[in-house]
Amino acid sequence: MPGRRLDKGRDGSRTFPPQSCDFTMLRTHTCGELRSEHIGQSVTLGGWVQNYRDHRGLVFIDLRDRYGLTQVVFNLSHDDQMQSVARGLRSEDVVLVEGEVISRSENINPRLATGEIEIKAVRLDLLSKSKTPPFEPSTTDLPNEELRLKHRFLDLRRAAVQQSMVLRHALTKATRNYFDEHGFLDIETPILGRSTPEGARDYLVPSRVHPGSFFALPQSPQIYKQILMIAGYDRYMQIARCFRDEDLRADRQPEFTQIDVEMAFVQRDDILDVIDGLMAHLVRELRDEELALPLPRLTHEEVMERFGSDKPDLRFDMELVDIESIAGACGFGVFKNTIEAGGRVRGLNARGAAEKYSRKMIDELTAFVGDYGAKGLAFFRVGENVLDSPIAKFLDDQHHREIIEALSADPGDLLFFVADTAAVTSQALAALRNRLGRELQLYDPSELNIAWVIDFPLVTYNEEEDRWDAEHHPFCQPVAEDVPLLKTDPGAVRAQSYDLICNGYEAGSGSIRIHDASIQQDVFDLMGIQSEEAEMRFGFLLEALRYGAPPHGGVALGLDRWVMLFAGHDNIRDVIAFPKTQKAADLLSGAPSPVDDRQLRDLSIKTDLPESS
RNA sequence: GGGGCCGUAGCUCAAUUGGUUAGAGUACCGGACUGUCGAUCCGGGGGUUGCGGGUUCAAGUCCCGUCGGCCUCGCCA
Numbered sequence: 001m002p003g004r005r006l007d008k009g010r011d012g013s014r015t016f017p018p019q020s021c022d023f024t025m026l027r028t029h030t031c032g033e034l035r036s037e038h039i040g041q042s043v044t045l046g047g048w049v050q051n052y053r054d055h056r057g058l059v060f061i062d063l064r065d066r067y068g069l070t071q072v073v074f075n076l077s078h079d080d081q082m083q084s085v086a087r088g089l090r091s092e093d094v095v096l097v098e099g100e101v102i103s104r105s106e107n108i109n110p111r112l113a114t115g116e117i118e119i120k121a122v123r124l125d126l127l128s129k130s131k132t133p134p135f136e137p138s139t140t141d142l143p144n145e146e147l148r149l150k151h152r153f154l155d156l157r158r159a160a161v162q163q164s165m166v167l168r169h170a171l172t173k174a175t176r177n178y179f180d181e182h183g184f185l186d187i188e189t190p191i192l193g194r195s196t197p198e199g200a201r202d203y204l205v206p207s208r209v210h211p212g213s214f215f216a217l218p219q220s221p222q223i224y225k226q227i228l229m230i231a232g233y234d235r236y237m238q239i240a241r242c243f244r245d246e247d248l249r250a251d252r253q254p255e256f257t258q259i260d261v262e263m264a265f266v267q268r269d270d271i272l273d274v275i276d277g278l279m280a281h282l283v284r285e286l287r288d289e290e291l292a293l294p295l296p297r298l299t300h301e302e303v304m305e306r307f308g309s310d311k312p313d314l315r316f317d318m319e320l321v322d323i324e325s326i327a328g329a330c331g332f333g334v335f336k337n338t339i340e341a342g343g344r345v346r347g348l349n350a351r352g353a354a355e356k357y358s359r360k361m362i363d364e365l366t367a368f369v370g371d372y373g374a375k376g377l378a379f380f381r382v383g384e385n386v387l388d389s390p391i392a393k394f395l396d397d398q399h400h401r402e403i404i405e406a407l408s409a410d411p412g413d414l415l416f417f418v419a420d421t422a423a424v425t426s427q428a429l430a431a432l433r434n435r436l437g438r439e440l441q442l443y444d445p446s447e448l449n450i451a452w453v454i455d456f457p458l459v460t461y462n463e464e465e466d467r468w469d470a471e472h473h474p475f476c477q478p479v480a481e482d483v484p485l486l487k488t489d490p491g492a493v494r495a496q497s498y499d500l501i502c503n504g505y506e507a508g509s510g511s512i513r514i515h516d517a518s519i520q521q522d523v524f525d526l527m528g529i530q531s532e533e534a535e536m537r538f539g540f541l542l543e544a545l546r547y548g549a550p551p552h553g554g555v556a557l558g559l560d561r562w563v564m565l566f567a568g569h570d571n572i573r574d575v576i577a578f579p580k581t582q583k584a585a586d587l588l589s590g591a592p593s594p595v596d597d598r599q600l601r602d603l604s605i606k607t608d609l610p611e612s613s
Numbered sequence: 614g615g616g617g618c619c620g621u622a623g624c625u626c627a628a629u630u631g632g633u634u635a636g637a638g639u640a641c642c643g644g645a646c647u648g649u650c651g652a653u654c655c656g657g658g659g660g661u662u663g664c665g666g667g668u669u670c671a672a673g674u675c676c677c678g679u680c681g682g683c684c685u686c687g688c689c690a
Binding site for chain 2: 074075096135139140141145149196371582
């Protein structure tokens, strides 16, 4: 079958098979289909009126469907009745037009894929009159997002949104094909499940027949897919909807979709290899490019040191540099005191940026890193063997030269430093690095830079609760040689876990799971989960583990994020047909909404609202 | 829960330091027009400046609150 790849039409619309009108009785062709080879044919098109140009005796309309745009011409000399209907057509009316494909001869429109022809109408059916739309799908300056979401049925008519939906379909299809070819079974898991208090806040669904009890919508199919491994379904995949009741971001929706994968009788690298293959497959299918494999595998320790982030944007360098020895010895109190207090002084070099950032802009950057806990942002403009800065006077010439050398700086460079705890220097400088990379245009925005981050810590210490919390989740297998450290130095234990990162986004995450009940018990102990409690929360998994569990592991990729990345967007609402707002509302349907008292009574639920409502 | 930006005609935006009757483009309505393709030309209607309160002789503009949208910190095993 030809044309498996996406093909971009001259008018920017994407065509995607099937292009023809199979299974359609009302139409003979789509609005993106007709070319000069069809001249002379009698055809019927259906679509939405995108634009009209009324010359009284001669009326043109641009007829649109999701395949493209075709011009239709109505001629007065032909049919009075039809002409008066044609003159009344307005944006978004739905019509069926029968006519002859004719050449546009000298009036060809080169900007339209169908621009060599037009339809000379002999019959016009106005199937559905449209109200005047609040915005037109063809608009170039987009209305505000609230309006777009309220009238999502209009927004979805926009070519750009339709392209995203087609891309999403193509990505999903290519993913299923890939896993199918490698023997994976697509198995569905429950949407109504059991609440597990760990992790994100659950969306709850009350049970009518069990008053006072609730289902939880899945945060992910994690436990079910592990049980499938124990049950012998050794290669599982699912395009799974997940739900998390946490605050939203540009790349986070309360319901989202994961490409969920799990395999048995595997080690970490088997999983990484499978996903490497998937990414290469997707890049080939969707971009017609070859991805170099294996994807880079960087340790968590390394990326935190080099970039200050566990999901660095690897499209550009500008790595973090530690200047502890200089800072500790210099005369600048903030630096010196930070080192003496066990903190860190790290910085980065914005090459050639000395003249691009005014003092005022640097003040703005200082406020920016403040959001990440940095109490200040030291900066130096680099000259010949000398640094220019309000704090330059606290450093002697030797220190100037050492800093220049440490950051391999050249005249005209702009250096930034943060002195604080290790965590704050990481967070602040990672955020600064991303911002500078964008502002200085250090990368090609169309590039996809994909890599693995491996060897995450198994647990991190939770100061507030005075306990160790799972970095990934409580079923994650420690690295074998680190197991003895579980009881002596938990913070040093590495997990057999991995994140797939792309352009600064976490776009996938997974691990090898614990399949040994005694190690699982050690991990629960470490996290302060008593066995009784563990039985209560995860008992059905623990019980399953006691009946013959193969070694297994898996990964979940964020489908919405991948579509966003492939589409070149910067928020996932653009690649979701019916997304929710930041307050988790659907402006189209009005969800969530109050319900009848009757419904609440059936569910044995009483509401207790704050005074104001 | 915290910080930031935004809200003016159906839509996109403008409105000097707080100062005359809140403007423009587009959309819409009426008219003209047989080769347009962002059609063109003539004419017309259209405003509780998100909502509530306050300051002031005077508020789209300043202050407080509130609602909504977006970005973000916390949060998201």
